[in-house]
Amino acid sequence: MINRITNSQLWHLILANVRELIREPAVLFWGIAFPILMSLGLGVAFTKKKDVTVMVAVIGREHLVHAPGDSASVIQYFLEKNRAVIKPDKDGSLAGELKVADEKLGGTTYIFKDLNWKQAMVSLKRGNLNLVMDEIKGKVVYKFDPMNPDAQLTYLKISKMMKDPELIIRPSGSEIIPLDVTGTRYIDFLVPGLICMGVMMSCMWGVSYDIIEKRSKKLLRRMVATPMKHSNFLVALITVRIAMNFVEAGLLFLFSWMVFNITIQGSVPALILFFTTGNIAFAGIAVFLSSHTSKTEIGNGLINLVNMPMMVLSGIFFSYHNFPSWSIPAIQKFPLTMLADGVRSIFIEGAGFREILIPSAIMLSIGLVFFISGLKIFKWH
Amino acid sequence: MNQEAVIKVINVQKSFKAVHAVRGMSLEILNGQFIALLGPNGAGKTTMVEMIEGIQKPDSGEILIMGKHWKGNEKELRRIIGLSLQETRFIDKLRVCETLRLFGSFFSLGPQRCSEVMELVGLEEKKDAYVVNLSGGQRQKLALGVALLNKPRILLLDEPTTGLDPQARREVWMILKKLKDESSTSLILTTHYMEEAEQLCDYIVIMDHGTILKEGTLQDLLGKSSADIEKKDEYTGPPRNLDELFIELTGRHLNE
Numbered sequence: 001m002i003n004r005i006t007n008s009q010l011w012h013l014i015l016a017n018v019r020e021l022i023r024e025p026a027v028l029f030w031g032i033a034f035p036i037l038m039s040l041g042l043g044v045a046f047t048k049k050k051d052v053t054v055m056v057a058v059i060g061r062e063h064l065v066h067a068p069g070d071s072a073s074v075i076q077y078f079l080e081k082n083r084a085v086i087k088p089d090k091d092g093s094l095a096g097e098l099k100v101a102d103e104k105l106g107g108t109t110y111i112f113k114d115l116n117w118k119q120a121m122v123s124l125k126r127g128n129l130n131l132v133m134d135e136i137k138g139k140v141v142y143k144f145d146p147m148n149p150d151a152q153l154t155y156l157k158i159s160k161m162m163k164d165p166e167l168i169i170r171p172s173g174s175e176i177i178p179l180d181v182t183g184t185r186y187i188d189f190l191v192p193g194l195i196c197m198g199v200m201m202s203c204m205w206g207v208s209y210d211i212i213e214k215r216s217k218k219l220l221r222r223m224v225a226t227p228m229k230h231s232n233f234l235v236a237l238i239t240v241r242i243a244m245n246f247v248e249a250g251l252l253f254l255f256s257w258m259v260f261n262i263t264i265q266g267s268v269p270a271l272i273l274f275f276t277t278g279n280i281a282f283a284g285i286a287v288f289l290s291s292h293t294s295k296t297e298i299g300n301g302l303i304n305l306v307n308m309p310m311m312v313l314s315g316i317f318f319s320y321h322n323f324p325s326w327s328i329p330a331i332q333k334f335p336l337t338m339l340a341d342g343v344r345s346i347f348i349e350g351a352g353f354r355e356i357l358i359p360s361a362i363m364l365s366i367g368l369v370f371f372i373s374g375l376k377i378f379k380w381h
Numbered sequence: 382m383n384q385e386a387v388i389k390v391i392n393v394q395k396s397f398k399a400v401h402a403v404r405g406m407s408l409e410i411l412n413g414q415f416i417a418l419l420g421p422n423g424a425g426k427t428t429m430v431e432m433i434e435g436i437q438k439p440d441s442g443e444i445l446i447m448g449k450h451w452k453g454n455e456k457e458l459r460r461i462i463g464l465s466l467q468e469t470r471f472i473d474k475l476r477v478c479e480t481l482r483l484f485g486s487f488f489s490l491g492p493q494r495c496s497e498v499m500e501l502v503g504l505e506e507k508k509d510a511y512v513v514n515l516s517g518g519q520r521q522k523l524a525l526g527v528a529l530l531n532k533p534r535i536l537l538l539d540e541p542t543t544g545l546d547p548q549a550r551r552e553v554w555m556i557l558k559k560l561k562d563e564s565s566t567s568l569i570l571t572t573h574y575m576e577e578a579e580q581l582c583d584y585i586v587i588m589d590h591g592t593i594l595k596e597g598t599l600q601d602l603l604g605k606s607s608a609d610i611e612k613k614d615e616y617t618g619p620p621r622n623l624d625e626l627f628i629e630l631t632g633r634h635l636n637e
Binding site: 219223 | 434435436437456459460462464467468469470471472473474475479482483484486487488489491527531
C-alpha cells in the first residue's frame with residue numbers, strides 16, 4: 001500500500017512541489033518571515049504605549065526668547081510658566097522642551113522649535129511635525145491640516161494646555177480607566193488580517209504565477225505530453241500550497257501568541273474549516289486567473305489587479321469602515337474581506353460554527369465556480 | 382527492419398491566422414526508422430512534429446500513430462511516445478534524479494528505470510545536481526533521458542542539439558546512435574544541422590515554407606538532385622552535401 005502511494009504520480013507531484021517550495025529561500029522569507037516581521041513592526045508601533053515626542057514648529061524666534069526690555073510672548077510665557085527648558089538645538093535653532101507625564105496615556109514630550117516658514121514646511125512634508133504655531137498681535141495661531149487626525153490631536157492637546165496650564169500637572173480632569181478586554185488591541189485586529197492576506201498572496205503567487213511560469217517555460221506542455229493526469233497536477237499544486245498556508249498561519253499565530261499574547265476566542269475547529277474554505281476560494285481564483293496566459297508579465301499584471309484592490313480595501317491593516325459608506329457593501333463582498341471578517345470574528349469575537357457556516361459555504365462556492373470556470377478555458381499546451 | 386508504418390501523415394495542413402505553417406504534407410515513418418525533418422527556421426518542422434505529438438491539431442488531413450488517431454486514444458498513445466520539445470526548462474530546484482523520478486511516475490516506472498536512463502544519457506555523476514546548475518548540454522541530455530524513460534516506440538526530438546557546442550552535440554548523437562543499435566524505436570528529429578541528419582538518420586525530409594522539397598535517403602537525395610538540376614538549370618555538377626542541395630532548391634543556406 002505504502003509502496004503504491006510512494007510510486008504514484010500524485011505523490012511525486014506533491015513531492016516536487018514541496019521540494020520546489022522549501023528549496024527557494026525567497027519563498028520562505030516572503031511566506032513566513034515577512035508576515036512575522038510585519039506583525040512585529042506594526043504591533044509594536046500601534047500597541048505598546050511608550051512615551052512619545054511631539055514636535056511643533058514656532059514661527060519666529062522672538063516667540064521663544066524675548067529681547068531684554070520686551071515683554072514675553074504668549075507662547076514663551078506658557079513655556080516659562082511650566083518650567084520648559086529652552087536651549088539651542090544641534091542645528092542652531094532654539095527648542096523649548098515641555099514634558100507632560102501621564103501614567104495611563106503615556107508621557108508626552110512637546111518640543112517647540114523655532115523655525116522659519118520654509119523650514120517648517122520642509123519638516124511638515126517630511127512628517128517630522130504636523131502643527132505650526134505663530135503669534136499675531138498676542139494671539140496664538142495654529143496652522144495644520146484639518147483632515148489629519150494626528151494634527152488635530154496635537155492641536156487639541158496644546159490649545160487646551162495653553163488655556164488651562166493645570167492640565168499639565170493633572171492632564172485628565174476626568175478619570176480614565178484603561179480597557180483591557182481581550183481582542184480590543186490593534187494587534188488583535190491586525191494578526192487575523194495578516195493571516196488572511198497571506199492566504200491571498202500565497203495562492204496568487206504560489207498557484208497562479210507558478211502555473212503561468214510553468215506554461216511559459218513549456219514545462220506544462222512537456223508534462224501533459226505524458227500520461228500524467230491533468231487533475232493530479234492541479235491537486236498537487238493546490239494541496240501543497242494550502243498545507244504551506246496552514247504552516248505560515250500557524251507560525252504567525254504562534255509568534256503573535258508568544259509576543260503579544262494573542263488568543264483564539266472562538267472555536268478552533270470552526271476556524272480550521274473556515275480557513276480551509278478561504279484557501280479553496282483563493283486557489284480557485286488563482287487557477288482561473290492563470291488559465292490562459294503564458295506570459296509572466298501579463299500574469300504579474302493580472303495578479304496585481306486582484307491583489308492590490310483587496311489589500312487596500314479589505315480592511316487588512318485598518319477597518320474598511322473608514323471608507324465612504326456607499327462603498328462598504330461592495331467592499332464586504334470581496335473574498336478577502338469575507339475571509340478577514342470571518343477569521344476575525346472567530347479570533348476576537350468568539351464566533352463558532354453557527355456564525356461561519358454561511359460564509360464558509362460562500363467561500364467554497366467562490367472557489368468551485370472559479371476553479372471549474374478556469375478548467376473550462378485552461379490552456380495546457 | 383520491420384516495414385510496418387508506425388506513423389502516417391496524410392495531406393496535413395495547418396495555419397496560424399495568416400501564416401500557412403504546413404501545406405499539405407504527407408509522410409510515412411517505418412518501425413525502427415530514423416527520420417530527419419531538415420529545414421531552416423520557419424520551415425514548419427516544429428508545427429509538423431507538434432501535430433504528430435498531439436499538441437497541435439491539423440486543420441485538415443490525417444495523422445495516424447500505430448494506426449490510431451489522437452482523438453479517443455490519447456492515453457494509450459502517450460504511453461508509447463517519448464518526446465523532447467524545443468527549449469523545455471524543467472523545475473530549477475529539482476535534482477536530476479528527482480526530475481527523472483517525477484516523469485517516471487507518470488509512466489508508473491520505479492527508481493530502477495531512472496538509474497538506467499541516467500546511465501544511458503551519461504548523467505550518473507550529476508544525479509544529485511539541481512537542474513538550474515546543469516550546463517546546456519547536460520540539460521539537453523536530461524530532456525533526452527526524460528524522453529527515453531518509457532522505452533518509447535516513437536521518439537520525437539525537436540532540435541535536440543540547437544545551441545550546444547560541438548562536443549555536447551556529438552555526445553547527444555552518440556546516445557541516439559546507441560539507441561538505434563539497441564532498440565526498434567522510430568525517431569523523428571527536426572534539425573537545421575545537415576551533419577546531424579547525415580550522421581543519425583536513414584531517411585531525410587527537406588522542408589521549407591511548410592512543404593516537402595525533397596525526401597529520401599542521403600544517397601537518393603544527392604544522386605537524384607543532380608539529374609533534376611541538369612534538366613532545369615545551367616548547373617552541371619552534383620551537389621556535394623545537403624546544404625548545397627538546399628541552396629540549389631531554394632537559393633538559400635539551411636541556417637539562414
